[in-house]
Amino acid sequence: MATKRLRDTANYNENVRNSILDKRVTSLFKKAEELSIVCDVEVAIIIFRPGKIQPITWKSPSLAQDVLTRYLSFIEFKRLSKLVTHEDYLQKKVDKKEEQISKLEKMNEMEESINDPWFIQTIATLGDVSGVESAQKEGKGVNVEDDGHSKDLD
Amino acid sequence: MATKRLRDTANYNENVRNSILDKRVTSLFKKAEELSIVCDVEVAIIIFRPGKIQPITWKSPSLAQDVLTRYLSFIEFKRLSKLVTHEDYLQKKVDKKEEQISKLEKMNEMEESINDPWFIQTIATLGDVSGVESAQKEGKGVNVEDDGHSKDLD
DNA sequence: AAGTCTATGTATAACAT
DNA sequence: TATGTTATACATAGACT
DSSP states (O other), rough: SBBOOOOOOSOOOOOHHHHHHHHHHHHHHHHHHHHHHTTEEEEEEEEOOOSSSSOOOEEHHHHHHHHHHHHHHHHHHHHHHHHHHHHHHHHTOHHHHHHHHHHHHHHHHHHHHHHHHHHHHHHHHHHHOOOOOOOOOOOOSSOOOSSSSEEOOO | BBSSSSOGGGGGGGHHHHHHHHHHHHHHHHHHHHHHTTTTTTEEEEEEEEEEOOOESSHHHHHHHHHHHHHHHHHHHHHHHHHHHHHHHHHHHOOOHHHHHHHHHHHHHHHHHHHOOHHHHHHHHHOOOOOOOOOOOOSOOOOOOOSSEOOOOO
């Protein structure tokens, strides 16, 4: 935006890159703040950097978190519904062995989550934990969407 | 940003306000896009307007959603851990009555979620459902944070 | 390595059509 | 209502410190 136009900071050393990122992020947040005041809206921004655990967030990380947490509650609700149904079935059978299997299945399910690198990274990211290193993303499930610009339907 | 500094759209009619919002949002997204390209980061932006159900999102709504979904999985994991422990206890007691209570507790827990207005709104918001009207937020759990600008620890 | 400067590119409020 | 123009404020890459 001045003299030249930056296109790829890969050509710069990390210091310069961080400097550029920092300035631009500050500017972006400033714009967002202005937008939220002028137009009376709530804005949440989350920025992930490759190789970094903690995302840069602005204004209300808990806003997005809260909303999406509740969304996931819905998903989990559906999953728990199935579990309960299953338990009910087992109860009628009065079969301890199957109940044990059910238990193991649950544990296994949890272990799968625990061993998911993305899951681990996510916990570290959102749980405000430091000192955890991971590859972070890799395109998985990210960058989907059409034009990446969806407005509401009202 | 021109002639005057900030303005307050409360004094404008809805058309003008929408126009201003639209222009600024477009601009914000443009900046975000530039940032993401130049600095090789992933950016997610979510904008909530008062009275509107569907948020305006940019670039990777699924990014934030996916991350936070996984985060919630962690919460649910912890909760399920307790359930399993509880079940194990009941199993040893071989007490059907208590088992029934446990089940009812679970169902009750789910119903609480279902009846939560915020939960309902959130589903509508994120489930891409239209035609649902609600008060949307109300400050609950929103707008927390210190200076609203947290960077990571690496 | 963090702050300042400056030339130039952008964004946009107010008009104009 | 949408699009274009203009004047001014803002953003920022690079240089300098």
